[in-house]
Amino acid sequence: MSDTENLEIKAEISIDDAGTVTGLAWPFGAPDSVGDVIEKGAFGYANTMPMLMEHEQGKGAIGVWESFAETDKGLEVKGRLFLEGVSPARDAHRALKLGTITGLSIGFRHNGFEERPEGGRVFKSITVNEISLCRRPVHPGARVTVVKSLIEEPKMHTEEMKNEPETKSDPVISVEEFKAVKARLDAVEAKSNRLRGANNNQPAGDNENGEIKKAFEGFLRHGVERISPELQKALTVSVDANGGYLAPEAFGDEILKKIVEFSPIRQYAKVTTISASEVKYPRKLTGSAATWVSEIGARTESGMTFEQATFTPYEMSTFVPVSRQLLEDNAYGLEAELVADFGESFAKAEGAAFTNGDGVGKPKGLLTASGITEVKTGNAATLGTDPAATIIGMFHSVPSVIAQNGVWIMNRKTLGALRTLKDGTGRFIMLDPITTGAPATLLGRPIVEAIDMPDVAANAFPILFGDLSGYRIVDRIGLSILRDPYTLSGTGQVKFTAYKRTGGDVSHADRFIKLKVAA
Numbered sequence: 001m002s003d004t005e006n007l008e009i010k011a012e013i014s015i016d017d018a019g020t021v022t023g024l025a026w027p028f029g030a031p032d033s034v035g036d037v038i039e040k041g042a043f044g045y046a047n048t049m050p051m052l053m054e055h056e057q058g059k060g061a062i063g064v065w066e067s068f069a070e071t072d073k074g075l076e077v078k079g080r081l082f083l084e085g086v087s088p089a090r091d092a093h094r095a096l097k098l099g100t101i102t103g104l105s106i107g108f109r110h111n112g113f114e115e116r117p118e119g120g121r122v123f124k125s126i127t128v129n130e131i132s133l134c135r136r137p138v139h140p141g142a143r144v145t146v147v148k149s150l151i152e153e154p155k156m157h158t159e160e161m162k163n164e165p166e167t168k169s170d171p172v173i174s175v176e177e178f179k180a181v182k183a184r185l186d187a188v189e190a191k192s193n194r195l196r197g198a199n200n201n202q203p204a205g206d207n208e209n210g211e212i213k214k215a216f217e218g219f220l221r222h223g224v225e226r227i228s229p230e231l232q233k234a235l236t237v238s239v240d241a242n243g244g245y246l247a248p249e250a251f252g253d254e255i256l257k258k259i260v261e262f263s264p265i266r267q268y269a270k271v272t273t274i275s276a277s278e279v280k281y282p283r284k285l286t287g288s289a290a291t292w293v294s295e296i297g298a299r300t301e302s303g304m305t306f307e308q309a310t311f312t313p314y315e316m317s318t319f320v321p322v323s324r325q326l327l328e329d330n331a332y333g334l335e336a337e338l339v340a341d342f343g344e345s346f347a348k349a350e351g352a353a354f355t356n357g358d359g360v361g362k363p364k365g366l367l368t369a370s371g372i373t374e375v376k377t378g379n380a381a382t383l384g385t386d387p388a389a390t391i392i393g394m395f396h397s398v399p400s401v402i403a404q405n406g407v408w409i410m411n412r413k414t415l416g417a418l419r420t421l422k423d424g425t426g427r428f429i430m431l432d433p434i435t436t437g438a439p440a441t442l443l444g445r446p447i448v449e450a451i452d453m454p455d456v457a458a459n460a461f462p463i464l465f466g467d468l469s470g471y472r473i474v475d476r477i478g479l480s481i482l483r484d485p486y487t488l489s490g491t492g493q494v495k496f497t498a499y500k501r502t503g504g505d506v507s508h509a510d511r512f513i514k515l516k517v518a519a
Contacts, residue, residue, distance in 0.1 A: 019081040019093060021051070021063065025104045025131055027074035035120020040070055044127045051079050052132040053092055055107055062089040065131055077104070077131060092133055098184050105134045220327065220334060220483060220496070264448050265354040265366070268407060268468035270507070273475045278312040281472075281507065309507060313476035314362050317499035318345040324485075324492050342479065342498045354473070354504050355452035363504030366409070366471060367454075367461045371509030373397070374461075374516045381458045381517060388421040388429055394465055394513055395443045402511050405467040408442045411453040414462045418442065458519050466512030476501035 016022070031037045051063030065079035081089040095101040107130045113121040272279070288302035320341050327334065350363075357365040366372075375394050377384035384390050395403060410418075421429050430442045439446040445465075454460040477500065484495040506512070 019063075019083040019089075021077075021079045021081060021096075021133075023077060023104045024073060025075045025077045025106050028072070029074075031116070031120055035116055035118065036123070037116065037120065038123045038126060042124050042126055043068070043070060043075055044125070046127060046129050049079075049128070050130050051081070052107075052130050053088060054134050055105065055130070055132045057130070059088065062086055062092055062133075068128075075106075079131075094185075096133070101133050101135055103134050105132045106130075107132065217334065220338075220481070264450055265351065265409075265468065265471065266473060268448065269354070269471040269473050269504070270469050271473045271475065274311075274313070275476075277476070278310055279474060281309045281311070282306045283309040283507070309505075311472060311474045311503055311505055311507075313474050313501040313503040315499055315501045316346060316349045316362075317497060318342065319495055319497040321488055321491075321493040321495050324494055327494060338481075338496065338498075346479070346498070346500060350502065351450070352452045354471070355450055357504070359505065363473070363502065364506070365504075366464055366506065366512065367514065369506035369509060372464075372466075372506070372512045372514055374514055376516050377518050379518055381456070383417065383456060383462075383515075383517070387418075388423055390515065391418070391421065391429060391463070392423065392443065394463075394515060395445075398466065398511075398513055402467045403445070405469070406445050406465055406511075407468060408445060408447045409450050409453060409464045409468075410447065410462055411451055411455065412449055413455050414453065415440070415447060415449060417456060456517055458517055460517050461514045462517065463515040464512060465514075467508075470506060470508035470511030471504065472507040473502065473504045476503070 026038055026043075028040050045068060049065035049068075050061035051065055053059065053062055061082070063079055063081040065077055067078045069076045081093055083089055083093060092101065106128050108126040108128045110123050110126045112125075113123050116122055283306060285305045285307055287304055289300075290302075291300050293299060318341075320338065322334070353363040353365060355365045356367055357363045358368055375390065375397065377387070377390060379385060398406065418430050419428075423429050430440060430447075432440050439448070441447065448468075453464070454462055456462045479498060479500050482497040482499075484497065488495050
């Protein structure tokens with residue numbers, strides 16, 4: 001027989017909130033609706049097992065199956081839906097939660113069979129090529145196990161076995177069941193209208209990016225030649241002609257967490273991801289001016305001028321040599337070690353640039369940007385004779401809309417110097433938080449501790465106040481890893497180079513004011 005002549009379709013499926021699907025794809029001990037039986041131990045599997053909807057291969061996979069186990073119950077399977085970026089996968093997730101999809105169906109090729117005296121066939125060796133979510137399985141016992149159906153299992157009717165996917169039909173439900181489904185759908189629709197985070201408002205599942213993460217670790221230890229072509233496509237940076245490899249999503253998230261910890265500017269600034277080598281924004285210099293006129297008096301023309309503000313991402317990089325024996329033996333947590341080392345290096349470089357960068361080969365920092373108003377202390381190397389009055393004057397020198405969204409930026413040493421300051425009535429101008437996790441406040445606005453802000457010293461700018469949405473960060477490419485097994489091969493080491501491209505500059509200088517200590 002040809003491959004297309006012995007293709008068989010069987011079974012049903014399931015899923016949880018994180019997109020993990022679990023189900024019984026083929027029960028043992030009972031034939032399906034046409035009398036077929038697949039014996040325990042007969043299952044083989046293709047190298048890659050896609051998750052389809054109703055065996056519609058032309059519409060592409062909506063997920064992937066990751067584990068298979070033959071238990072006393074039958075063939076139990078587990079996989080995950082591609083919830084991010086694949087609309088049909090999200091539709092299937094909602095249908096599973098609502099109970100309109102309750103089953104699994106396997107597609108396989110066989111190597112022959114035996115006829116059953118009572119009708120049907122017995123398969124002793126098959127290769128499963130795909131498993132689909134479906135509304136009505138051929139085997140009535142093949143069911144989703146994680147999502148509980150709101151609809152009773154439809155009764156199976158005898159079907160003629162054909163060498164093509166089975167015909168599916170929607171189940172018939174009662175008025176009460178329809179109302180229950182509608183209520184669930186309304187709740188799901190309301191939830192879908194919420195603002196979505198980067199993880200699609202889904203908790204990170206244990207198997208999320210499992211295959212990609214496994215491939216990435218294999219790449220780090222053994223190189224690209226040990227990774228399948230499919231996973232190479234998932235790891236390769238498409239625009240990098242030199243064959244760079246992106247870290248998997250879980251790895252990148254950990255690096256970003258450390259960057260936020262070391263560089264709090266990123267938490268408050270305007271962050272934009274771009275797809276070009278630079279981005280330009282028009283900046284208005286002068287606006288229109290309205291004037292009072294009589295009924296037939298001459299109108300005055302207003303001039304409006306603009307300039308181009310250019311934001312350029314710059315590259316920062318570091319590398320770590322790792323013993324080849326450690327990589328091969330996996331004697332330590334390679335991923336955790338790389339996260340700690342790269343995270344600290346990138347965070348320190350980025351944080352320092354966002355604060356003091358000169359804009360040459362690196363971002364331009366808040367303290368070096370032009371156009372920000374300065375307030376001077378009047379005393380060399382100190383905060384002045386009346387520092388509380390100086391701080392209060394700074395706060396009231398900016399427009400109300402900026403003050404309402406502003407934050408104070410200083411290092412921990414300067415923060416300590418302000419804790420004793422009082423206003424004219426004897427009240428402390430700085431207050432510690434009364435709620436766990438809340439920031440300390442100065443004149444009612446949060447204080448951001450930035451380790452790269454200077455101490456109180458002559459000609460220094462130890463304190464800055466303003467709305468940090470006026471500082472723009474542009475990210476061109478996330479953390480990338482290049483594995484080089486050749487440069488250090490003579491020393492028994494493999495060189496891992498990490499790089500990232502990011503930039504930053506003040507977009508609205510009028511939203512900030514800074515305190516300068518006199519010379």
